[in-house]
Amino acid sequence: MLRRYLALTHARNMEFLRDRASLGWNLLFPLVMVAGLAIIFGGPPRPLFKVAVIGAGDPVQVDAHPFLGTRYAEFYALPATERDAAVAKVGRHRLDMLLDLQPPPRYWVNPESPKGYVLERLLRAAGGATLEPGAVPGRPIRYIDFLLPGILGMNMMFSCLWGVGYVVVRYRKSGFLKRLNATPVRPIEFILAQLSSRLLLIMGITLAVYVGTDWVIGFRMEGSHALLALMATLGALSMIAMGFVVAAFVTSEELAGGILNFLSWPMMLLSGVWFSMEGSQPWLQQLAQVFPLTHLVGGARAIMLDGAGMADVTPQLLTLAVMTLAFLGIGARIFRWRAD
Template sequence: HQVDMLIEDGKTPAYWINRNAPSGYLLERILWGSGGNHYQKRTVTGDKIRYVDWVLPGVLSFNMMMGCLFGVGYVIVRYRKNGFLKRLKATPLTALEFLMAQMTSRLILMMLISSTVYIGCDFILDFNMQGSYLLLFFTALLGAVCMISLGLLVAAKIASEELAGGLLNLITWPMMILSGVWFSLEGTHPFVQYAAQLLPLTHLVDSARAIMLEGAGLTDIAPHLLILSLMSMSFLLIGAKIFRWE
């Protein structure tokens, strides 16, 4: 997410230098020493982005993911283990209605918690916010729906809390590493970047980061929101299809 120097070779060779980067001065001297005196120097303007500003959208998204997956996953498995779901089977309640109710209750709780954490972090760190708060809230809402749907899918048939915990950890670890929460994936192998696009947390982090740091609008993050919507519907429908009451 930080560029020290950008060089353009063309009819008018030029280079852009990042004065805020510690190695920017050294790179400029290396360019001059290697015969690059004819390159035209151009000034880069813009606000400096702190690492805390860059990493905070990922941390908040990761916190939401953990709360959604483990919160709803363990509850469903515990209901099944205690026989509560078996009693609900005798009612007219369908699996989809039950999962939607669980999603709604967890969604309200997660949005309240995430909003509180966001306000607290903003008060302490005074981080950068360039975009719309309403769009950021909608993005977080859609991301939470996707994560809850994934948690419901995992818990749809499992009756053991130990197995549920293992599967949830198996899901969260790749997302924690490959979704760009702590570091950028630029420069990694193309396969890693492609695999990251298959993870819902990647689209949530990229959307939130684009809104907060770049002031992105709805059309800019529409592909990410569309993917999150499709994932949410797929997880929920598959979970309702394979859901086991007993």
């Protein structure tokens, strides 16, 4: 028994070590992720609060008000012409506070935001008692209302990428695709069939989660359910097609897992799932636009929280549609039936 166990263990180890692509990726992926996270989140400690400031110079001059010297708060300058848009961002948890030092000095916080409450107390302690609190228009939005579209989008992302990219690689490695190649089925037909199947499953699961969470929590929904369904469908299609690009040429599950992790983690961190990218480095905001999840979450939030219509979310819909077609075209072009 021990001899058989050792023989099987040795065989599995040699199988992995001889797969140079998987071995190299498993060594390279952690280094790339650590380097990327160090670039994004490195430097001084991350701020706990995000505050937009009007009338304190650009960049913000700390001596313009004692509150601007508060540690662990990120202050960035904002033109006075963008005040109304910034007030709306405060109401949607994209900003923790808006501070306007132009006469008459005012500030805005979301009454449903714990961070806004803390910042308001810090502002008053720093000599801001003379500042008038401004009213955030509309019904206050809870953080869970802001978070829910991101959580639903993130769940769709994992289901799309892993449910297609990983499964098709397993089909290829097991020889199923090789046998399927002996039939009249063409690559584009196989891809579209897999896409349709995964889309139906994902949309059904997402609908069940949406209805269940709404029944338990009662989240905010200001826009059209039909438009939200269209946004979710195009978002799912784009990420399924992205998974197919990986599945089109990868021959081992280990390598597929590494590449899918390399795609999913940056999307989860930079697509606004957990926090807004407002005020972050411009190059980070531009990088986030490359990911389908960014456009899906942004469009869904606009529909659910702001009641956005078709004209408002057309850029996101078009971007997701173009991404879907591009990924499908690339996947169909490089698709391989066989592992060799």
